[in-house]
Amino acid sequence: MKIALIGYGKMGHAIEEIAVKKGHEIVLKINIDNVEEMMPENLQRADVAIEFTGPESAVENLEKCINAGVPVVSGSTGWLNKWEDIKKLCNDRGGSLVYASNYSIGVNLFFELNSYLSSLMKEYGEYDVVMEEIHHTQKKDAPSGTAITLAEQILQNVKRKKNWVNEQSNSKEDLVIISDRVDPAPGTHKVKYTSAIDDIEIIHTAHNRIGFAGGAVKAAEFVVGKKGIFNMKDVLGLG
Numbered sequence: 001m002k003i004a005l006i007g008y009g010k011m012g013h014a015i016e017e018i019a020v021k022k023g024h025e026i027v028l029k030i031n032i033d034n035v036e037e038m039m040p041e042n043l044q045r046a047d048v049a050i051e052f053t054g055p056e057s058a059v060e061n062l063e064k065c066i067n068a069g070v071p072v073v074s075g076s077t078g079w080l081n082k083w084e085d086i087k088k089l090c091n092d093r094g095g096s097l098v099y100a101s102n103y104s105i106g107v108n109l110f111f112e113l114n115s116y117l118s119s120l121m122k123e124y125g126e127y128d129v130v131m132e133e134i135h136h137t138q139k140k141d142a143p144s145g146t147a148i149t150l151a152e153q154i155l156q157n158v159k160r161k162k163n164w165v166n167e168q169s170n171s172k173e174d175l176v177i178i179s180d181r182v183d184p185a186p187g188t189h190k191v192k193y194t195s196a197i198d199d200i201e202i203i204h205t206a207h208n209r210i211g212f213a214g215g216a217v218k219a220a221e222f223v224v225g226k227k228g229i230f231n232m233k234d235v236l237g238l239g
């Protein structure tokens with residue numbers, strides 16, 4: 001598989017290492033200093049683009065890939081206020097897109113656990129729920145994309161919470177997400193249910209970026225030859 005790497009930072013490097021070990025070829029590397037090379041004829045040399053840049057650049061990069069007719073796997077977080085626009089563009093152009101706030105298998109299993117635990121907790125109003133995410137200090141967005149996905153799962157089930165907030169709150173209706181920035185934390189997510197009697201806590205701790213990068217390469221292998229919009233549940237067959 002020929003891969004265009006859009007964003008050659010921490011994740012771009014980790015993805016390159018895994019992709020090359022699996023026998024894939026990196027045919028284009030785009031970073032902030034050579035964005036002008038991201039033209040259709042260059043993108044079209046790849047079977048798939050993998051985009052990990054950041055909140056400010058993701059939307060434009062996705063538009064370029066979709067308009068060039070190149071399937072794209074995006075991991076950038078902090079841009080989902082533009083999700084509907086990207087979805088429409090992808091559908092209108094008959095394109096291919098995989099998006100996940102977190103590509104690691106462990107976090108995707110954790111999502112299943114979080115969803116199940118929150119479905120149990122819908123009946124037990126004596127439990128409050130709070131969240132915490134811990135990442136390295138270079139991270140540009142807060143809360144993390146993964147924390148938002150976890151919060152949305154909880155809000156779907158625990159109806160006593162009305163919305164998430166990224167600050168301390170005295171309102172029982174707010175699902176509080178605390179964001180901590182500590183080096184070199186690759187990514188820790190905690191969901192804690194507390195009552196006067198006991199606490200129940202689930203935690204996922206990434207030890208490095210290998211899980212995210214390996215999942216993104218898996219998603220790229222999955223999307224080549226397919227049309228439409230997919231997520232990691234599709235890639236992993238989690239139904």
Ligand SMILES: NC(=O)C1=CN([C@@H]2O[C@H](COP(=O)(O)OP(=O)(O)OC[C@H]3O[C@@H](n4cnc5c(N)ncnc54)[C@H](OP(=O)(O)O)[C@@H]3O)[C@@H](O)[C@H]2O)C=CC1
Binds near residue numbers: 007030054057078
């Ligand atoms: N979904 C998932 O599983 C994961 C998602 N992420 C997300 O991926 C994104 C990138 O993370 P990470 O690799 O750690 O960040 P880095 O800052 O290490 O890398 C981002 C890279 O993108 C480059 N860049 C910035 N703007 C552009 C642009 N317009 N075109 C091309 N390249 C550009 C940056 O260049 P420069 O440094 O020169 O600015 C940098 O090299 C973040 O949004 C993060 O939250 C991270 C890990 C896992």
Ligand SMILES: O=C(O)C1=N[C@H](C(=O)O)C[C@H](O)C1
Binds near residue numbers: 102
């Ligand atoms: O920026 C990061 O590093 C990470 N970002 C993703 C997120 O915002 O959830 C995934 C992972 O936690 C690492």
